[in-house]
Structure formats: C-alpha cells, structure tokens
Amino acid sequence: MLVTKYVITSPESDILPSDIAMKIYGSGHKVNVKETCFGVVINGEEDVIAKLVKDIRMLDPPGIFIKDRGFPPGDPRRCRGRRGGGARPGFYMIESETKLLPMISRALAFEGDAPDVPDKEKPLHLKRLEEIIKEDLS
C-alpha cells in the first residue's frame, strides 16, 4: 500500500529540506519526493517509507518530525496550484505546531532530569462547587 508522510524540520535544525531530499535520492529507493518550505513530502510503499523514515531521522534525531498525510504529493484535490493559490488545507495546523518545534527539539535533546512544573490552575471541580453552594445556602 502506498503511504505518504510529511518530514518536517524544526526551524532551529541545521538540516534543510534539500538535504533530506538528497538523502532520499541517494538511498536509491523508488519513492516520490516533493520539497516544501517546511520539509519534504514522501510517497512510496509502506515498508520502504518506514525504513526511509528511520534513515531520515538519523540526520537530526531531535530536529526532524514525521507526520502522516492522507493525500499523495501534488494531488489536484489538495495542490494549491490547481486550487487557485492560498495555503493548502491542513497547512495551518503544521504552521501552528511548527512554532513549538524548537522547544520540543530542545526537550528531546535534553538528557537530564526535567524540572517539575506546577500544574496549571484548573477550574473548580464541580463537586467542590456544589459543596460551597450548599455551605452558603444552608
């Protein structure tokens, strides 16, 4: 079965989309590669892509992120060249998460003990709210 994956580089990674594309071309596997501004889109047989993904990750383990994609690269149903321009549906999610990638990359590369972060303040639990109401009204 043919599968498609995004290979996305962290903005702080030294690896360029062209480096990933060259790595894939050099591997000799029969896969389609499309370079984009944020990484590459690769399409090929499932087992070949799984092996390739492991090799690509080795270029920069904390700085390269992989995501599944439903449509093959250049698909006219999604390609903006056929849709009159604008960002492709789904790009906005990648764009939003890409802003977090430098932090996640640094966290993945960090080998010490992560500091404890206090939990964010959560809304009052419903049971506690009921108790407060009963106390005040009784």
Add this chain to the structure above:
Amino acid sequence: MAKVIVYPPTSMILSDLVDRMGHKALVVPEAVRKLATANDIQSPPLNVTPEEPKKGLRYAAVDVPSGVRGRMALIGPIIEEAEAAIIVEDPGWLTGCAGCSRTNELVRLLIRTKGVPLLDLSYPNNDAEAKAFVKKIRAFLEGLK
C-alpha cells in the same frame, strides 16, 4: 507496540512522539488516505459516499450537524481501535478535520469513557514546560510496553 490515539487527531508533534517511542499513533490522515486513495473511487473527488454519514450515526444522532457525523465517520473507528490515549488541551487554533468544536468535545468524551490508559496534557509555553511535556509522554508510553 500499543495503538495510541492522539488528540488533536491531526497533531504532528504527538503522532511523531508516539512513533518515536515505538508505538503506533492513530491519526486522521490514515483514515483520509483509505478514502482518498481507494482504487474504486465511487464518489469523486473525496470518495465520501452515503456510507460515511451512516458510520457517523453510530456516534452522533441524526439531528446532529452533518459536519460532526462526517468527522465521526473518520475519527470514531480510530477511537474504537485505540489501546491508549494522549489528550492535549485544545490550544484554540485547531483547523480542518480537527476544526469543529462540537466534534472535538464528542471525541474527547468518547476517549475518556472508553477506559483506556489516558494522559492529559496541555501544549508547552516555555522550555521547562516542554521538557516536562516530553518527559510525561515518554514515561506514559514506556509504561505501555
């Protein structure tokens, strides 16, 4: 290797972290792929046939908006397959498959009531939070092996 559903179901960060730790991430693009690349496209361009809303009816009533039922036709079967779950609090910028707030409420409810091991998190805002975020996910996924 456990099948882990991630919320948001289109999250690159979560699906990557799950795959990185040796588990299978259950995500929406896989369900979309089955429809969009099927050899026998019955209903071009996206191959959404009358069967899809019927699948959605298993999770939402007929008077629920079709957008919810359509999304549930993709996400519902994934939830059924899940053996564990990671839910990250709604960051406020979800789009596309994950862009419907009512569907997202239903998805979170179905995951929580399924009774599988669950990790609740929120997206990090700084380096310390990111380290804790990765540490919690790593510990959770290692516990599934």
